[in-house]
Amino acid sequence: MYALVDCNNFFVSCERTLDPELENKPVVVLSNNDGCVVSRSKEAKDLGIPMAAPAFKYKELFKEHDVKCFSAKFELYNFKSQQVIRIASSYVLEFETYSIDELFLNLTGFKYINMYDYCLEIKNKIKDNANIPVSIGIASTKTLCKVANRIVKEFPEKFNGVYILDTPEKIEKALKWLNIGDVWGIGRKLAVTMQDNGVFKAWDLLQKPEMWVRKVMGIHGIRMINELKGIRQLELDSPSPKKSIAVTRSFMEMLTEKEDVRERVETFGMYCSERLRKQNTCCKMVTVFVQTNRFRKDLPEYRKAITQILPNPTNSSILIGRVVNELFETIFKEGFHYKKAGVIVNDFVPEDQRLINLFEKDAQNQHLPVMKAMDAMNKKFGKDKVRLGSMSGENTFGRKQLSPEYEAFLKNNILPEANFRFH
């Protein structure tokens, strides 16, 4: 059996650890630029605030019900996440960190203990030591763990935070209850296709011919129906190096000056380079994109991305900056209001296993010591304290709703590096 430990409305719960007064009150956490709602307390959900709601559309509602709003603080969330992972994983031999607020535990071989009691103890320990409420779903496959977790969250007082989905009878009942759109792996598009074909509950999918599922969902579909039947298709993954790194931002205000946008994308290129060096890899490919505000139908729209394959793999901020700049020159067009831009690097090789093109100049090895020295100083003295001349060192996105408790938290804690796999 596997167990899925999932933190309840994680970012909000993190805010509550700083300020107990927030307990039992409607609370939301906002994305960059305080743009969208990315986490909601139960009380906020009950007010009808949907996930990813644009904050400005709900200002009145927030005011009316005294909803507490916070800008996202990823330093805090990473810190709390690692606490939760440390506690939960100490109970098992094998686990997988699935996201910032979820981990799978392998309970195989635990047949002589009561799994419900064991997981209840894990849940309570996390609450006592990290002050984060979690739900735990137990089942034979990852997909069924997700189902079990949904059941826990749907009926909190009934199951006390832990639910085991084990017998065929319980599974059938659960799948006849679960909407197809809530199955792990069914997104918005697929949910519509499913409903158009008479599939409304998870159970309905199992009644469809396999060929149909294969056609509509591809190979994912076959895996999914097996997992729902309790036939294990997905193992616990061990941590693996990233395959791509992206730094993208929306700007607080739309930018029209070429030099302003250039400064942004060059800075994003630097951050990509830093993160490459942190994992000791070089990239062979760089992508730059720019786009206007897609919500402003009154303004001309423009979005363009361009990718270049590098002559030699690198993680030098200077070399990547140079490429970013060239790519930017070819896609930037005057006369538009730019709202968002980004740099993505991929196709990685380890730093010490680069294959060098004999006919191309290769400055990577000259740059590397300087770059590493820069990284070391920034680690010691703070982000962007040492930087290249093309970076302004200023953020063009805002975080307004920070609290005094948070300032205190930052002062009192040495914050760990973010280290998560995203899916």
Next chain:
DNA sequence: TCTGGGGTCCTAGGACCC
């Protein structure tokens, strides 16, 4: 006025090879 960011995987189609 104001609408996030960072990931993975799969597939179809084209280029190219023998």
Next chain:
DNA sequence: TCTGGGGTCCTAGGACCC
């Protein structure tokens, strides 16, 4: 007139996840 078959690799785009 008649014009194969099978494989690999790459890329863009689309789906999904948190």
